[in-house]
Amino acid sequence: MRIQIGDYMVQVWRGDLPGHFGSLSDLADLSETFGNLKGRNDEDGSLFCISVSPQFQTWPDLLVTQRFYPDVGGFDPGVLIVPETGVVFIGAGERLLAYRLGNPPVRLWEDAADAGFWWWDRQGDTILMAAELELAAWNLHGQKLWNTWAEPPWSYSVQNGVIQLDVMDNLSTFPLLTGPLKENP
Template identity: 45%
Template sequence: MFYSTVGKYTVSITTDPEEIAHKLARSNVVVHKHIESDRNRDDQAYIAIGVTDCGHAADLLFEGWYFPGPLSGFHPGVLIIPETATVFIGIGEDAYTYSMAPIDLIAKESAEAGFWYWSRYGNTVLMCAELELSAWSLDGKRKWTRFVEPPWHYSIESDVISLDIMGDAVLLSLETGENVKIDE
């Protein structure tokens, strides 16, 4: 079991299904998300993510089997925005956002070909996936998405994303995702 704290929220993560009953589950867990999977796949993995604002037992419990998994190079990611009480979870080919006050699913979106990671820049959260770069509001709603393909990377200066896809560079507005032209 791994624990981390962000603001008043504690995140608990395990890859062992046996730890759910003993450490994360409680009778009044508000949300339970079970991810269905083909149990015959070699690249699947189990994950349980619990989030609470008091103690170790989960108020939000997200658990189940997913793919693509670590054997294919894809690992789950969690980002919490304490000021909006929003939880971002990326796993396999899916991205979820939840409100913690009250606990509710805000959105479920795709993470094209496999989730990579979340990053926060001011009032914007970026989700990186194998074939996608997308921006989200701090309250968990997707603002825009853009197709990418490896190798790709980005950097940010002010509110402008410099996105390099296979050696071709483009400048994007962090807020809208639209192309930006910089006056020289």
């Protein structure tokens, strides 16, 4: 799949590596691989590869390849690019990654999604990440703001900078930027 986000061209492969993977890996400004690309058995999960390059550039600035699990329906890889800061958020299985594109591109962090990544969601100046057991937030520069536990079935909505989180019919509301209040022990 090939899509354009702002001034960036993104290519995504799932299942098999592209035929020109060796060239992509050699010519990318930053190429990272997580896990065994060949996979020894079904428990190794699925293969996911993403390249990000400025529009009209042949070779990627960033190439990330990994095996991920869980890899069943609802746990699809996700990518969110913040065009104004050049930050790329990647989620697949339980691995979360953030990169800053530039000369050279750099990995900002690696984190984990509790029990499996669901999706990224940009709400103004905040990036939300939904996972099986977690809702978390980062700013547009990739700095983590907060996270909170959630058990399925759960959902959220955002209106006027306020999140309404519904966890198993228990509703809570809190500011998008600061997250839920932490109780003192």
